[in-house]
Amino acid sequence: MSLLVLLGMIATPPAALAGRPGGDPAFGGPRGELEASAGFRAKRPGKRYSVTVPIGKPKPSVALPRIEGPADTRLPLVVIDAGHGGHDPGAISPHGGEREKDITLALARAIRADLLASGRVRVALTRSDDRFLVLEERYGIARRLKADLFISVHADAAENRQARGASIYTLSEVASDREAARLATRENKANIINGIDLGAHSGDVSAILLDLTQRETMNVASEFARLLQREASDEIEFRTTAHRFASFIVLKAPDTPSVLFETGFLSNKEDSEFLVSSAGQRKVARGVRDAVQIHFARRIAGTGR
Numbered sequence: 001m002s003l004l005v006l007l008g009m010i011a012t013p014p015a016a017l018a019g020r021p022g023g024d025p026a027f028g029g030p031r032g033e034l035e036a037s038a039g040f041r042a043k044r045p046g047k048r049y050s051v052t053v054p055i056g057k058p059k060p061s062v063a064l065p066r067i068e069g070p071a072d073t074r075l076p077l078v079v080i081d082a083g084h085g086g087h088d089p090g091a092i093s094p095h096g097g098e099r100e101k102d103i104t105l106a107l108a109r110a111i112r113a114d115l116l117a118s119g120r121v122r123v124a125l126t127r128s129d130d131r132f133l134v135l136e137e138r139y140g141i142a143r144r145l146k147a148d149l150f151i152s153v154h155a156d157a158a159e160n161r162q163a164r165g166a167s168i169y170t171l172s173e174v175a176s177d178r179e180a181a182r183l184a185t186r187e188n189k190a191n192i193i194n195g196i197d198l199g200a201h202s203g204d205v206s207a208i209l210l211d212l213t214q215r216e217t218m219n220v221a222s223e224f225a226r227l228l229q230r231e232a233s234d235e236i237e238f239r240t241t242a243h244r245f246a247s248f249i250v251l252k253a254p255d256t257p258s259v260l261f262e263t264g265f266l267s268n269k270e271d272s273e274f275l276v277s278s279a280g281q282r283k284v285a286r287g288v289r290d291a292v293q294i295h296f297a298r299r300i301a302g303t304g305r
């Protein structure tokens with residue numbers, strides 16, 4: 001079902017909209033790519049009404065990255081998002097000083113190489129150099145390219161240097177635990193520079209969209225998360241509870257199944273050495289490649305699992 005149809009379903013009857021030419025203030029002002037602007041405006045009051053929901057306020061959008069791989073556009077498209085970048089280094093390893101933004105880019109490149117070698121999917125990276133993108137731009141790229149899967153790659157850090165292992169996050173307004181909630185808060189702060197939220201994210205609207213448009217997308221994302229853990233666990237160490245949930249802005253594309261892959265803890269010596277090494281990066285890439293192949297094979301077969 002399309003986003004617009006679903007938005008139509010949640011529209012308030014025209015009577016309730018009278019006197020609100022700018023839209024319900026509860027829905028906020030103009031929003032970014034997803035949250036759009038909020039003026040749910042009824043046309044032809046009294047009749048079967050239509051609802052205008054502008055998707056994306058006119059703000060300069062980032063250039064779309066090149067899609068690599070086979071020319072056959074029927075093949076699934078995977079967008080890999082290297083977390084952080086530019087002025088935002090992400091976590092920094094206390095062991096060798098390596099920065100998360102560099103590790104995520106190396107991982108994204110390794111994953112791209114393995115996926116392209118498989119010849120079964122097309123691939124695009126949200127960034128292939130050291131640049132900053134706000135979170136909405138990252139999933140915005142996936143949506144504009146009509147990606148079939150979005151994988152945001154990160155590496156965690158914790159006070160407790162013993163903490164280690166990878167985890168896979170999918171979207172939920174309610175976090176699976178306090179640690180997941182804290183992590184989402186930290187990752188969502190990538191949008192904030194000098195106190196200004198560059199993403200101008202709206203919690204109200206996103207909650208509604210989340211509820212009504214994203215269930216299927218979220219189910220697919222959860223299936224992929226489980227698969228990724230299963231396929232990659234030969235290659236990399238996962239935490240005991242590897243599939244977790246939290247409200248990450250970067251996962252909020254309503255129509256692109258999205259996961260955030262925390263590949264390990266830079267604060268842990270073993271994890272940090274693993275993620276910095278090209279051998280470790282190749283292992284992560286192999287795990288993702290295997291999961292992606294099975295994921296799309298299942299979807300094409302229509303089994304879903």
Ligand SMILES: [Zn+2]
Binds near residue numbers: 090
């Ligand atoms: Zn991160």
